[in-house]
Amino acid sequence: GAVVSQHPSRVICKSGTSVKIECRSLDFQATTMFWYRQFPKQSLMLMATSNEGSKATYEQGVEKDKFLINHASLTLSTLTVTSAHPEDSSFYICSASPGSAGEQYFGPGTRLTVT
C-alpha cells in the first residue's frame, strides 16, 4: 500500500518552455501533497504544500508564479514549471499524506533537464 507515482520520470526541455509533472496517490486519498526539489548529494527542499481544492502554500524563496501547483483531486497534484531555465534543472519529488498521522509517502521523482 501507500504507492505514489510521478510522471514523467525524466524530461528534457528547451529554455523558455513549460513542463508539467504529475503526482498521483494510487491506493489512498491524499488530503495533502508536497513538492520537493533535490540537488545532487543534498537533502530534500520543500517547495510547497497543497491541499485538495485550495491554493498551495509556498515556502519562502519559491516563486509561486514560476512553479504552479494544482491539487485538483484527492489523488492528483500537478507541478508546472513555467518558462523553464537551465537553473531549474533538478530532481523534483512529490509526496502525499493520507492525513491521519502525517506520514508522507514519496513518488519516484522526476529529473528535469533544461537545455
Next chain:
Amino acid sequence: QKEVEQDPGPLSVPEGAIVSLNCTYSNSAFQYFMWYRQYSRKGPELLMYTYSSGNKEDGRFTAQVDKSSKYISLFIRDSQPSDSATYLCAMRDDYKLSFGAGTTVTVRA
C-alpha cells in the same frame, strides 16, 4: 543552526555488521519521527515511523527516539549490500517535514 543535524558520512561497513545512524534536533515541537531510505536517483522510501520516545522494531531495523535528549537513531542489523543507500531522518511538526542531510551508507560484500 539547522533544525535537524545528521552526519552525512559516508559510512562503510562490512556485510553482516550493525549500521548505526543518528540525528539530533533542536525544535521541541517535533512530534513525529521518520527514517527514509533513498537509492540514487529514486524517491525516498519510508522505513520507520515513530511518535513517542522508546524503541520500535521492524525486521532488521530498530528506531530509537529520545525526546528528552532530542536524539533519534536507526540501527540496521545483519546489514546487506542491498542496504547501501542514503538514509534520511525526518521530523514533523504539524504537516511540515524537516529532513536531515542524509547519511550515505555502503555495505561491503
